Amino acid sequence: MLSCLQKASRRRSFDYFKVICIVRLQHAQVQSKETAVKDFSEIPQPKSLPILGTFLDYTKFRGFNVANLSNLFKARFDELGPIYKETIIPGLSEPTVHCFSPQDNEKLFRLESRLANRDPIEFLKVVRERIGVPSGLVNIQGEEWYQLRRIVNEHFLTNSSVWSYSKDIHEVSEDFVDYISRSLDSNNEVPNFALALNKWALEGAGVFSLDTRFGMFTGEVEEHLQEIVDNSNLMFQLMAELTVAPPFWKYFETKQIRILIFVLDLLSRYYALKQCQAAQVAAIKKQRDILLKRIKEKDPEKLTKLEKLMTKEVDILVSDMLGGGVDTTSNAAAFMLYIMAVNPDKQEILREEIKTALQSGKVDGKSLQRMKYLHACALEAQRMFPLTPGTSRRLPVDVVLSGYNVPAGTRLLLLSNVAHHKNPEYFDQPESFLPERWLERKHKSKQEWSNFMSTRSGFAMIGSFGMGARACPGRKFAMQEVHYLLISLLSRYKVEYHHKPIKPHFRLVTVPSEEPQFTFIPL
Ligand code: HEM
Structure with a gap:
């Protein structure tokens, strides 16, 4: 294990995902011994009423708000332990096993085949069909x-592909910071900064999915684009509500489904209008055609179904890239700016690293990767x-999780993020923002670093x-x-935050509980 980690760190790769994967693969070789395995029926369950099941827990009567769904998961974890099974409305919703255990994560990672199965977002599929x-x-x-x-x-996911957009993405962040400079009010805040962040994320998504600069901060914004920004928030809100609500939409067209149809229709028409211009899409299409040709030569029967599917699926890819990359990335940036704003000492260390990187010219993809503190x-x-x-995930085979037999085909929710991100068992001083814990040099030896990465986090x-x-x-x-945004912003401004503390709120992706309204002090 150590040698793999050493290689990864020697390459100075800080792709969290990559390091975690290496650790997980190494763990995959460790055989765990199961003792006294219990039956699926014995998995703890939350209190449930006849007919209604746990439905009331998801209503306003019990103080539920979709924004606090993670709190409900955490409360269930505290009460029931690392695994529980829940059927929200018996006969209407499917029993779902909720997993929080790091050991179960490891086991499931080991089982992930190349055909990893995550259930479709059913209502999204239905709406898209409509x-x-x-x-x-x-x-x-x-x-x-x-x-x-x-x-x-x-x-x-290849570095060369991602880095080929570095220059343009850096320009997007520079334009955004120019916009901040023009928009500061008397408190040195930007009015409706959350919306500005959405526009910034859409501008970036346009670069890598359509090779297009939308000009969100520099020109007249097309009416359609304004609608996309306005509606992408609403779309995620509706999808979060539909994810937790019992599936009444299967039986009649609910208000959320009607609005979602409107929003997605609008988005897909816009993408259809634009996507033919994109080099990336053209490249993907070209590669698809080569692949299909190869399959045709080997196995013409297999082709028919695949060809049909892949032809239309590539067409919707741009929509996924734009849709998937706006609300998510803008919220990631909001949290990142918040945590830097409330930790001015760490902000200063990062600013020093940014200054040093900029002294040697423009930061390209390669030099960005060398910015360890960032x-x-x-x-x-x-x-x-x-x-x-x-x-x-949908379980591909029978497996023992947290000591219980769980049969193939069971739907799992993997929620260890909710339970352990601030667990002192895994992270020292969990409430403190300590980027240093992710720096290899902080750990006295390679062994300590590898222990931290494997056994702990x-x-x-x-x-x-x-x-x-x-x-x-x-x-x-x-x-x-997000990295380029920090580079452009922190090299020109000190970022502060003077409002109510921000907490994570669930909305399919996590969103800030408060308006992310920052104060920007020119340097
Ligand atoms: C901070 C931003 C983002 C976050 C937090 C995020 C998070 C996620 C998560 C948790 C998944 C499910 C992974 C799993 O089941 O193991 C996912 C899937 C996906 N994401 Fe993202 N995402 C982000 C940005 C993006 C961007 C920028 C794009 C488009 C370029 C994108 C496109 C997708 C797509 C297409 C899938 C489905 C993949 C599949 O099923 O094979 N996401 N994302």
């Missing part, structure tokens, strides 16, 4: 998913504010971007955007 667009990478399964994902990975700050910000509570959280083969393909793009 408006006649494909269901998207996020929703497809099996061999079709695998073939498309292979192509996507090559364009999304990466450590980003990892620590994600620990303190995990950008998602977790993810879900390795599986404690599944991280902000999910895990295994189905983890977020946009993670490198997203983090590159």
Whole structure:
């Protein structure tokens, strides 16, 4: 294990995901001994009423608010332990096993086949069918998913591909900081900064998905784009509500479904209008065609189904890239700015690193990767504010989790982020923002570093971007955007925050509980 970690660190790679994967792969070789395995029926369950199940826990009568869903998960974890099973409305919703244990994360990671199965977001699939667009990478399964994902990975996850956008993404962040300079009010704040962050994220998404600068901060903004910004927030809010609500929408068209149809229709028409211009999309399409040709030569029968599916799925990819990359990235930036604002000493250390990097000219993808403190700050910000509570999987085979037999086909929610991100068992001084814990040199020896990464934090959280083969393909793009934002902003401004403390709120992705309204002091 050590040698793999050493190699990764020698390459100065701070891709959290990569290091965690190495640790997980090494763990995969460790065989765990199961003792006295209990039956699936014995998995603890929350108190449930006849007919209504636990439905009332998700209503205003019990003080529930979708923004606090993570709190409900955490309360269940505190009461029931590392695994529980819940059926919200018996007969209507499916029993779901909630897993919090780092050891279970490890086991599940080991089981992830190349055809990792995460259930489709059913209501999204239904709505997309209604408006006649494909269901998207996020929703497809099996061999079709695998073939498309292979192509996507090559364009999304290789350094050369991500770095080729560095210059443009840096320019986006510089334009954004110019906008901040023009917009400061008498308190040195930017009115409605949350909206400005959404525009910044959309501008970045436009660069890597359409090769287009939308000009959100520099020109007249197209009406359609304004609608996209306005509606992408609403879309995530509705999707969060639909995720936790009992699936009444299966039986009649609820208000949320009606609004979602309107929003997605609007978004897909806009993407259809624009996507043909994008070089990245053209490259993906070209690669798809080569792959299909190769399959045709080998196995013409297999092709028919795959060809049909891949042809339309690539068309919706741009929509996934824009849709998936706006609300998520802007919230990641809001949390990152907040944590830097309330930790001025750490902000100063980071500013020094940025100054040094800028002294040697423009920061490109390669030199960005060498900015260790910046990466450590980003990892620590994600620990303190995990950008998602977790993810879900459909179990491919029978497996023992936390001492219980769980049969193949069971739906799992993996929620260790919620339970352990501030657990002192895994992280010293968990309430403190300590980027240094992610710096190798902080640990006295290589062994200590490897212990920290493996036994302590390795599986404690599944991280902000999910895990295994189905983890977020946009993670490198997203983090590159956030990093450049910090570089541009902190080299020109000191960032402060003078409002109510911000907490993480669940809304499919985690969002700040308060308006992220910062004070920018020119340097
Ligand atoms: C900070 C920003 C982001 C966060 C926190 C985030 C988080 C996630 C998570 C947790 C998953 C599920 C992973 C799993 O099940 O293991 C996911 C999947 C996905 N994300 Fe992201 N994401 C972000 C940005 C982006 C961006 C910028 C894009 C587009 C370029 C994107 C596109 C996708 C897609 C297409 C999937 C589905 C992948 C599949 O099913 O194969 N995401 N994301």
